[in-house]
Amino acid sequence: MRPFRPAFPATALLAVALAGTLAGCTDRETSTSAPQGDAVASTSPDPAAASASETHPDVHRFRIGDLEAAVLRDGDIRVPNDGSTIAVGQPKADVDALLAAAGQPTDILQLGVQALLVRSGDRVLLFDTGAGDAEFADAGRLPQSLRAAGVAPGEVTDIVISHAHPDHVGGLLDGDGRAVFADATVHLSAPEWQALQADAARAALVAAIAPRVDAFAPGAEVLPGVTAVPVEGHTPGHSAYEIVAGGERLLYIGDSAHHHVVSVQRPHWTIQFDGDAPVAEASREALLARAADSGVTVQSPHFPFPGLGRIVRRDDGFAWVPLE
Numbered sequence: 101m102r103p104f105r106p107a108f109p110a111t112a113l114l115a116v117a118l119a120g121t122l123a124g125c126t127d128r129e130t131s132t133s134a135p136q137g138d139a140v141a142s143t144s145p146d147p148a149a150a151s152a153s154e155t156h157p158d159v160h161r162f163r164i165g166d167l168e169a170a171v172l173r174d175g176d177i178r179v180p181n182d183g184s185t186i187a188v189g190q191p192k193a194d195v196d197a198l199l200a201a202a203g204q205p206t207d208i209l210q211l212g213v214q215a216l217l218v219r220s221g222d223r224v225l226l227f228d229t230g231a232g233d234a235e236f237a238d239a240g241r242l243p244q245s246l247r248a249a250g251v252a253p254g255e256v257t258d259i260v261i262s263h264a265h266p267d268h269v270g271g272l273l274d275g276d277g278r279a280v281f282a283d284a285t286v287h288l289s290a291p292e293w294q295a296l297q298a299d300a301a302r303a304a305l306v307a308a309i310a311p312r313v314d315a316f317a318p319g320a321e322v323l324p325g326v327t328a329v330p331v332e333g334h335t336p337g338h339s340a341y342e343i344v345a346g347g348e349r350l351l352y353i354g355d356s357a358h359h360h361v362v363s364v365q366r367p368h369w370t371i372q373f374d375g376d377a378p379v380a381e382a383s384r385e386a387l388l389a390r391a392a393d394s395g396v397t398v399q400s401p402h403f404p405f406p407g408l409g410r411i412v413r414r415d416d417g418f419a420w421v422p423l424e
């Protein structure tokens with residue numbers, strides 16, 4: 101993986117110009133003391149505006165071989181470190197010690213929420229869609245992050261879903277229940293789709309995406325160069341994805357691990373979100389081992405933004421090493 105200068109050129113510049121215009125309007129509406137006239141300069145597609153888009157705090161651009169990619173921030177999830185959600189049932193002193201040794205706070209466990217954008221030929225792929233307006237998350241920024249990356253929702257051709265939990269499919273519908281990515285095919289594994297359809301509480305989501313769903317067999321090559329990796333135990337059809345391009349590989353791990361310290365260093369500590377905890381714990385350890393032993397670059401939707409790095413073996417377990 102190496103940084104790259106974006107090649108979403110015309111669209112990106114237009115998006116920057118529009119964003120500048122919109123931001124300027126909002127500023128003027130909310131601040132009566134703002135000087136008039138600034139908005140004129142902000143609409144110019146000048147080099148300064150373009151460089152601002154390259155360093156947008158919610159967009160991390162990188163490459164997978166010859167493919168352009170970007171991690172898009174959606175928000176955060178904070179859960180109390182009280183043994184109820186992550187490291188369920190573990191003595192708090194043990195969890196605190198693990199977190200403190202990694203320089204992390206011990207009062208809350210903070211998870212990022214982010215989606216992965218990949219441009220492959222004439223296709224625009226989005227891996228998961230963030231939490232939308234889910235109450236348990238401070239999220240829903242994906243649409244703005246996507247536009248900051250120079251992509252309109254209608255340009256997304258393929259949504260690749262790891263699993264149907266609300267913090268991964270929440271961005272599929274807007275606040276009025278309408279499909280956000282109206283033209284995109286929605287890829288998810290057949291058992292995940294089956295379970296989603298069986299959940300009466302999710303009927304609106306099922307109805308909105310059903311005509312565009314591609315329910316694939318676990319482990320299938322979903323799109324050219326994109327292969328599902330079944331990771332069992334979290335949900336009925338949870339999938340990681342391996343993306344191969346130009347001699348490089350990226351492993352999108354979905355919810356194989358949630359917290360970059362606790363889940364990686366203690367893969368057998370129970371996580372309340374796992375549907376079948378013993379199976380999920382074994383799957384987590386196996387995927388961490390695969391990532392560590394292959395040296396593949398990993399992207400996580402929940403590790404600290406942008407969630408890009410590597411898993412390494414340390415002592416008798418694993419550790420997360422973020423990319424610089």
Ligand SMILES: [Zn+2]
Nearest residue numbers: 265267268355
């Ligand atoms: Zn999740």
